Amino acid sequence: MAPRPELGKPGERWQAARLLSAPHRLGFAAAALLLAGSALWWALAMLARLQGHVLPWNLTPATAHGLLMSLGFMPLFFAGFLFTAGPRWLACTPLPAAALLSPVLAQLCGWLLFLLAIHAGPDPVLGRVLGSFGLVAVAWGWSGLLWRFAGLLRASRETDRLHAQIVCGAGILGAVLLWAAALALASGEAGRLLALSRASLWGFSGLTFITVLHRMLPFFGSAALPKAEAWPLRGWLLLFGLQSGWALLAPRSNGLLWLHAGIEAAAGLAVLALALQWARHQSLRPRLLTMLHLGLVWLGLALLLDGLSEGLSAGGMQSLGLAPLHAYTMGFLGSILLAMVGRVSSGHSGRRVVADDTLWRLFWLLQLAVLLRLAAALVAAARAAPLLSAAALLWGAVCLGWTLRYGRWWGLPRADGRPD
Template identity: 45%
Template sequence: MPRWRFNHLLLAPHRLAFFLAALMLATSALWWAALLLARALQWPLSPAVPAPLMHALLMGLGFMPLFFVGFLYTAGPKWLKLPAVSARSVLPALATVMTGWALAWFGLHWQLLMAAAGMGLVALGWTTLSLRFAHMVWCSRVSDKMHTSLASAACLVGAGVMWWVTLALVFDATPLLRTGIQMGIWWFLAPVFVVVSHRMLPFFSASIIESLDAWRPNWVLVVMLATLLLEGLVSVADLWWWPLPPALRWLQAGLETPLALLMLGLALRWGFIQSLKIRLLAMLHGGFVWLGVALALNAVSHGLMAASGDTVSLGLAPLHAMTMGYLGCTMFAMVTRISTGHGGRKESADNLVWSLYWVLQAAVVLRVSAAMLEVLSQTLTLAAVAAWCVVMLGWALRYGGWFGTPRPDGRNG
């Protein structure tokens, strides 16, 4: 068996970025599991930043952007018809991001200014990567740059969000930190996923299932992005002006209901049912279904809030359906596909990955249920984080091993 070497990570951008992302993901999962266990055992904890906010920050802005780098700097040059990007050229920026997160992690526990300094390094590294990708989009002469331009714009928004979070930590402003986290989810992370879903899901389905075509009108993408803009605005409004008037809550529920039905209808139109016999394709579609479910849960939650004067809701269930369900499952499937296809292996999900995917689905269901069942909340949350750790550790070990070894087909990359 080939030896694992760090130099092999520098053979392609996805190798380096995905490895660092997997390392960040596995570490974050273990950290959060340990923190929840300590809280369940009633151990005294007094971090510099409240644990739920640390969780939201690390799980949101921690590993996901690193996965974006691997995807955008691998697929992006092909979409833009530009020369391939070398992993060595993105190493300094990625090293800055990782150094920043290491410093921020310690600071979030013990010293806010250290956390702010670390977050500043993260923002600097990510801004460098985002501007470079924006320059690639600008220099490209291809006629269709819609998806790459939108993904680039979302990444630049992400850079702004990271600088916002840095300032929030400098001034110890919890409302600003909460606002930055919500903006990061709805206006940075989710738009990148939606843009990629709109481009890749119909394409993957049509290339494998003969009865389907690559139907993806631009108006669908506009509606999807407008939906995320709306949800972000509502989330920020909830932080600053809660409770909102019942009439506004009914309006939210009234808008979210047809949007949820549209997303679930898109899942069917793009071949969700037909994909169930093809594991890797089913994994991608299964992630997209969670987008519709998250919007449906939001509609129900806002309806309950409208009827109860904001005293009854589904809590964090819609948010976890969005983050763990749509973002998490789509990330799992997309990175699996790139790691196999660009790693010289068959583009498929073997028994290990297929099993881990279903454990991931179980983790999402457990966490969403925990938010809605207050009596069982702690038990279900611990079960969800345990399942999440199993999935992410197993997944990170599998592909982390691949990224540090040569391709089995002997080709470069």
């Protein structure tokens, strides 16, 4: 009896060399390793704080966490996807994975150096120097990958290059923000790092996600999703650009706060209306579509929560703290990441393109982690620590389980016997 494609051939051994057989294998494996490592690092930091242990920090924990979660693993996931799907979008010759190895390793080594610098002991100058060197390595690595992708754009004669151009533009913003973060840390202006990381979450990560999703809608089933016209790219570009600029400039006048709160509320309602259209008129029975749908719901809720939070702040009341940010990052970006990478990994490993039971359980554990993190942001500070630790532990478990599951696939031959 032939082996089932979902399971692969018995006796096959995982080999690191296979990561160089396709760009998605290399990029996704590096990103997942960094994702799991950073999630476990943060879970341990939260547990240590809960137990009253004081770790050495050369940056505030929030700043270090924000940088790593916004500019750490995301560019590597993007690289794995773009150098797999990009050549097909652009009808040009794909690059071998080996051509991406140096900039990928530069980012991994850079973040390792950054983490060492954060906990480098009582010498803040040493920590700042090591940390800035680490961010320079990361910025150099992502800039190198972006230059290679821009080369595909330059070589393409395809008439429709809009999605690739927007993604490249978002990537350029990400590179600029990374270089700016390295300069800010080197010059002792660490207070700017949070604004840079939050700007990247919208203008770099968010815009890349929504553009790729817009392009990939037909591949998830044209009968189950709204037509691309329901997702006007200009509107998304304006929304995510506005959010990125707001995070970077952080204006504080009440008039601007009320204006921005109104825009966010309107945008959130529009996104939720689109999500409702899906639920009412289209089938969401396929699990991958449910994952995408709930990710979109989280985006709408994040915008509404942020608008409400800014309205409360403008009115002199207590804001919602970090609840809107985590609804966006863990809820929207996290849900879409699991769905998109799961789909690409399944299809390119010769398996059925479905969310199987393992991915489905991990997805719902992620939703629980999001709810715990939002609860921690909304309760009194004295009661937040246990919720923070629980959310961090659950997030770490999801990331580790997801990495172990798909990491095995990336080091095995295709289950259907076809070449990569």
